[in-house]
Amino acid sequence: MLYYIYDGTFDGLLTAIYDAYYEKDSPEQIVPLNNFVDNFLIRRIYIQADAEKSRKVHDAIINKISKDAMTNIMYAYLSEHENAGIFILDYLRFGFKVGKIADSYLSDDRVYNIRRLVTKITREKQLLAGIIRFRLLQNNIYYAPIETQYNTACLLGDHFADRMADQVFVIHDVKRNYGVFYDKTKWFMSDIELNADVVFHEKELFYQELWKQYFESITIKDRINPKLQSNFMPKKYWKYLIEMK
Amino acid sequence: MNLIEKIKILSDSAKYDVSCSSSGSNRKNKKGGIGNAAPSGICHSWAPDGRCISLLKILFTNSCIYDCKYCVNRSSNDVPRASFTPDELVNLTINFYRRNYIEGLFLSSAICISPDHTMELLLKSIKRLREEENFNGYIHVKAIPGANKTLIEETGKYVDRMSVNIELPSSQSLKLLAPQKTKESIIKPMGLIKSGIIQNQEEKHKFKSAPQFVPGGQSTQLIIGATKDNDLKILKLSESLYHSYNLKRVYYSAYIPVSSHPNLPTISGPPLLREHRLYQADWLLRFYGFNSSELLNEENPNFDELLDPKSGWAIRNIDKFPVEINKADYFTLLRVPGIGVKSAQRILQARKVTVLGFDDLKKLGIVLKRAKYFITCKGKYFPQRSIPTNPASIKDSLLLEDNIKVRENMEQLSFFTLFPGIMAVNENIARISGEL
Known part of the structure; x- marks a missing residue:
């Protein structure tokens, strides 16, 4: 059993793809270092992330398969x-073989496996666009802590930078310890080490109360249907929702 | 009165408006502004009733000069009254938006002093949002029936969607329950909005920079079950609204008893299943190429509550089936129960490179529960022992797989509502034997 072990970055993954293509010995798994469970049957090759190899794979995907294929593998990577x-790797091998029509093979396992992951990421991304809640802090930063199933916070930068263009905000992925920061001109990602309590702006709790009141009175009591509610908004996302506390 | 009280009263009165959609507009944020519309719309939360919350749905005021019998805000109803100031409303919208609670504002109002006065108040608030706060999120506003033409046209320049609620699907029903409203007063603003949109599209054709006019289109709402109007009448009305007034959406709202009046029916609960069937039929009209007379007729003017409208149609037209998945065109696929727009598109896409079997269909995400009675793959039916092919047994199989729960509910409902006396007796027995 041969495992490729990469550093966990997307560049590292693309480098692994590159190596898998040019080495004779094909890997059985490609795993990030932090997710690697060792056992004595496993032969392993550690992949050194290489920007040049990564770029070549990236360009080849876009030229020989499609832009969509590039998005697909990025989403699959973010599914963890x-x-x-x-x-x-299987999807790309297939893609390089059949070219830009690859994604039409909807029922082929090599495409199906990727598509299933992409659907999950897309769904979570769309849900998050709605259910992220910013809290205004004393220092006038809008701060939104989240815990997501997949690594989707990094996909939300453009969305929020477009609409909250004139406010400084941070979306904090609490599980993965990083944040999407926006400073009124551009957004970027950075690690977060939270070493002090967040302090709310004096008006913050007032607006939270108003929102909770709105949430309560907009409900039609004759139609209460908690199952429908949690189908749309699974309980695992409730922790940081102001109205669900 | 403090703001929290006002929200309580004014959102409570707005909640029976079904529409909360924030879709259809591609309004972009401006420099230094706040807000950006998402063409597909975004839900921000779901209330305990399972309805999506996308917009701050609220009335400007709930003090009304009208006395419509079905309406919670009717002047004769003894409820607390409140009104916003434009300032309060603008501030609330912006602060909710900045926290990502909402996608925008859905502003409606009871009729305060006069239709014109009310429309002016709404326009003033919306203008403030757009011009002073540079807000570019979604705004849906009610066109107040009876308001001046220029006011409605002016408002259309600032909003993404406009709607006029018809509420009652016929003139007789209006006369019975909302004697101060007439069909004409409702239809007139709809016509204004429609021609505004068409004119705007022509302008946009000539000058790309022409200002927008109601880019998200107009919608309306019909109340289901407050009057005797049947499904056929309602669906015909919707169909002509889509065709003649280019409506984006018609919403249906199961009547919830908010008052008792001799002209209103007494019902045990809102007719939710009927509402659901009408929505299904509405989708068939808009996305599946059906017309209302295929779904209902004078002999069968109401939907079968046990069976979805498409399955009902397919069973009545069994001679058009089975459909071969690998050959049928898009609109034929769309008519197969269980195959929706996405499924049909996927089938077409996958067919380019593969001949599809039933296993492939599953991987395409197509649910065969309903579809299997109506399709073949490579000329063969679904591999199942004795798959029924005649209408009566298909119907039985569908009900068996699908509607057992519905049947139980129906029995519970009808049993108690038809024989209230028996329920009391049962209750007595239960109490005596200590089962409760």
């Missing part, structure tokens, strides 16, 4: 699924 690495 245990088989994401090898699914991506």
Whole structure:
């Protein structure tokens, strides 16, 4: 059993794809270092992320398959699924073989496996665009802590920078310890080490109360249907929702 | 009165408006502004009733000069009254938006002093949002029936969607329950909005920079079950609204008893299943190429509550089936129960490179529960022992798989509502034997 172990970055993953293509010995799994569970049957090759190799793979995907294929493998990578690495390799091998029509093979496992992951990421991304809640802090930063199932926070930068263009904000992925920061001109990602309590702006709790009141009175009591509610908005996302506390 | 009280009263009175959609507009943020519309719309939360919350749906005021029998804000109803000031409303919208609670504002109002006066108040608030706060999020506003033409046209320049609620699907029903409203007063603003939109599209054709006019289109709402109007009448009305007034959406709202009046029916609960069937039929009209007379007729003017409208149609037209998945065109696929717009598109896409079997369909995400009775793959039916092919047994199989729960509910409902006396007796027995 041969495992490729990469550093966890997207560049690292693309480098692994590159190596898998040019080495004779094909990997059975491609896993990030932090997710690697060792056992004595496993032969391993550590992949050194290489910007040049990564760029070549990136260009080849776009030229020989499609832009969509590039998005697909990025989303699959963000799913952090245990088989994401090898699914991506299989998908790309197939893609390089059949070209830009690859995604029409909807029922082929090599495409199906990726598509399933992409659907999950897309759904969570759309849900998050709605249910992220900013809290205004004393220092006039709008701060939104979230815990997501997949690594989707990084996909929301453009969306919020477009609409909240004139406010400084941070979306904090609490599980993965990083944040999407926006400073009124551009957005960027950075690690977060939270070492002090967040202090709310004096008006913050007032608006939270108003929102909770709105949430309560907009409900039609004759139609209460908690199952429908949690179908749309699964309980695992309730922790940081002001109205669900 | 403090703001929290006002929100309580004014959102409570707005909640029976079903529409909360924030879709259809591609308004972009401006430099230094706040807000950006998402063409597909975004839900920001779901209330305990399972309805999506996308907009701050609220009335400007709930003090009304009208006395419509079905309406919670009717002048004769003894409820607390409140009004916003434009300042309060603008401030609330902006602060909710900045916290990502909402996608925008859905502003409606009871009729305060006069239709013109009310429309002016709404326009003033919206203008403030757009011009002073540079707000570019979604705004849906009610066109107040009876308001001046220029006011409605002016408002259209600032909003993404406008709507006029018809509420009652016929003139007789209006006369019965809303004697101060007439069909004409409702239809007139709809016509104004429609021609405004068409004119704007022509202008946009000539000058790309022409200002927008109601880019998200107009919608309306019909109340289901407050009057005797049948499904056929309602669906015909919707169909002609889509065709003649280019409406984006018609919403249906199961009547919830908010008052008792001799002209109103007494019902045990809102007719939610009927509302659901009408929505299904509405989708068939808009996205599936059906017309209302295929779904209902004078002999069968109401939907079967146990069966969705498309399955009902397919069973009545069994001679058009089975459909071969690998050959049928898009609109034929769309008519197969269980196959929706996305499924049909996926089938077409996958067919380019593969001959599809039933296993492939599952991987395409197509649910075969309903579809299997109406399709073949490579000339063969779904591999299942004794798959029924005649209408009566297909119907039975569909009900068996799908509607057992519905049947139980129906029995509970009808049993208690038809024989209230028995329920009391049962209750007595239960109490005596200590089962409760």
